[in-house]
Amino acid sequence: MSQTWCKIYDAGNALEAHSLKGMLEAQQIEVQLSGEGLAAAAGELPANVVEVGLWxxxxxxxxxxxxxxxxxxxxxxxxxxxGCGEHNGSQFELCWRCGQDRLAEP
Known part of the structure; x- marks a missing residue:
């Protein structure tokens, strides 16, 4: 029986898409990406066309x-x-000091 896939997010670029994919997969959520191949056309297409979709x-x-x-x-x-009480910038998914995941339960 096939499962329906839903688009839940448009990442601004492939780097953000893969980062989010990793975050979701770490929580046992299957993810597929769409639109990665369009990045080569960036400059020739509108910005929202080259976004990478997360499904x-x-x-x-x-x-x-x-x-x-x-x-x-x-x-x-x-x-x-x-884990250690260290303040981390918003761009980090792991604590720079101890390596704990940003979304880990206390």
Whole structure:
């Protein structure tokens, strides 16, 4: 039986897309990317056409959305590591000091 896939996010570029894909897969969420091949046309196409889409199975959509909402909120400010208490910039997914995942439970 095939599973329906839902597009849940448009990443601005392949680097962001792969970073988010890794974050979701670390939480056992299957991810497929679309539009990576269009990056070569960047300058010739509108910016939103070269975005890379993230797709997840419909059964995992709610969990993926929650994680992406956390990502977007965290992107606006730094975060404090629950493992060592170190302040990290918003661009980091792992604590620079101890290596703990940004989304790890305290």
């Amino acid at each position: 997840v199975k419909a059964s995992q959509q709610a969990s993926a959305q929650r994680l992406l909402e956390q990502y977007e909120r965290a992107d606006q400010a730094g975060w404090v590591c629950s």
